[in-house]
Amino acid sequence: MQQSYWSRNFILILVGNALLFMVYNMQVPVLPLYGKRLGLSPGQIGIFVGAIMFASLVTRLFVPWFSAKFSKRGLLLGGILLYLLAAIGYPLLSGFGLLVGLRLFNGLGHGLTTTYFATSAAAELPSQKIGEGMGYFGIGTMVTASLAPLLALGVVHHYGFTAFFTACVGILLAAGLAILGTRQPAVIPVKTHQAAPVFDRQFLPQCGLVFILGVLMSGVMTFTPIYAQLRQLTGISGFFFIAAIAGVVIRPIVGRTFDHRGPRLILLLSTVLLTVGMALIAVIDRNWVLLLAGVFYGVADGAIYPTLQAWVFKITTPANRDTATGMFLNAYDLGMGLGAVLLGGVVELVAYQGMFWVLTAVSLVYIGLALGLSRRAG
Template sequence: MQTSYWSRNFILILIGNALLFMVYNMQVPVLPLYGKHLGMSPAQIGIFVGAIMFAALITRLFVPWFSDRFSKKVLLVVGILLYLLAAVGYPLLGSFGLLVFLRLFNGLGHGITTTYFATSAAAELPNDKIGEGMGYFGIGTMVTASLAPLLALDLVHRRGFAVFFLACIGILFAAMLAIFGTSKPTQPAVETVEAAPVFDRQFLPQCGLVFVLGVLMSGVMTFTPIYAEIRHLSVISGFFFVAAIAGVVIRPIVGRTFDHRGPRAILLLNTVLLTAGVLMIAFVDRNWLLLVAGVLYGVADGAIYPTLQAWIFKETTLANRDTATGMFLNSYDLGMGLGAVILGWVVEAVGYQGMFLVLTAVATIYIVLALLLSRHSRELGAA
């Protein structure tokens, strides 16, 4: 009988990652509102929110150097400490420039933690269970993400931004405790003959697709809370909640499907759902329509991202997995960062509804990209 991959290490890494992403997802609906509260323009909000992704991108360029000198455990602790520094500073700094500077520190922590949480989890999994294992790893993220908007928006409305940031600090401390509880990886270390490259052409299909996904996600996550207020809709926390629940439900199915059939069919179906969800947001005028859009968005997000991540893990080796993960996450964060900034300018030019219509056009192109770039992946289905 095959040994279960549900080791103590895997569970603690899953928990630590889930708690870190709970903080991230608590900030998703709140930081745009915080920026608006401080008097930022839509373009400034886009820069403020997107700065984390640019810092994360630069940080991951040094992944091979980090991996050669420090253990993943040490790097995760450092990354969480940088997240903590940002959470402490947000309520204390009021100027746009200082907040963006602090957001860059948050991005350093984000770049480190997202890389090494994912590779630490993958190191605990057998190769023939990568899709399923990373699917369950992602469920931890989605479960906490389902609670994050409800908790975050309720705290802000009832207690204010200061209490919200205190809650973020407490959750980050819990994430650090989980990492302190881990031991050395169960799989043997791999001897590295030479430094792995920062860029590898074989991963361009996955990285291209996750880049566009980042652009789409940045538009939805950054501007839907403000657009919902303008439309006088009261279920923005419900939007993120149902999206997260939909993602939790779909991930085990997606993981098993990937292990048996590869990524192609998953990507095609869910890019269509994503396009429908973004289009629905553009014309939403009822609370229930926003919730339906949340389900479509959540299913697509819960399927596309882990499919692309499992696909890149399937094609890399254990020796260069850190580098491949850094390249993959950099592509996503570049899309998130550029998307938030550029779409902020689009909002100023054509308004919020116009921006979501532009995003719908991008999502439509995404369907074609998924069809073209996943063509050579058919052999992965022969598991």
């Protein structure tokens, strides 16, 4: 590996990002249980847990202003601090309004960190290695995401919620130390009096594709566990574990292919695999079919997202990179959020199997969209 690739800064940013996403994915299955223990209604639990998405979406709209006023390192530390304050506050407060307020603080931190971890990592990579580098950057996220629910639920089961939040605080402190260990980049950006735009049309193809991916992923993550249970299958944890492993394995291959061939070939193959995975989920009747679907789903997810992200970084300028990242992440989060709501309505109309056949049809259309929008890119 080239020294400029695996630099001190890049490794510490990768580690810090992985640790922060560890906390995020630990909280996903635990906070609804915590809200239930406090006596919140299902509707209140939904607002409490979902407030982070609203706050992060709004925060990213101000990314150009933040970038013009503060350093990326300072913004990352500020975002981690907001995450930390929320983790400390959750076990100390029990009122619904106060909990939602903490979750909004958490969302501010989430919006800042997800944006500036990605752009900071990209800034450390040479342009000819952007795909491979961001592929490895995403591996840390996927590994911790696969381990986080198991760790979180185990801690809550054996030691309780206070121990869980204490663990979150410890992990966040480690993430902050990683960022404190980074050095200022060798190349100092040229400051300008004009902030980058909040919205840039040149990133609409990538944002559109990642929005649809978010809708598809929300359907799988939200409804596959329920559907598998209705089919009397017990392999759902294996499904997500295998999907995570497949995503980790494929990312370096995808990154190198992107650097040499561009996004088009990867998007063609991965969207086809995604369609096969959706069809397999629709017809699952045995655990081995569910596990096989996990392989296809994991490879597709592990290929499409980093390819679209690397494509954005490839076509943007350093001055516009924060805007591009904010748009990209907002599009994905919006797809995830709206997808769960819209697909819940589809389930009410055509049941779970019908909903997965709808996702299969959307995936077929997605193949054509991905090929059409990436035509000029390679």
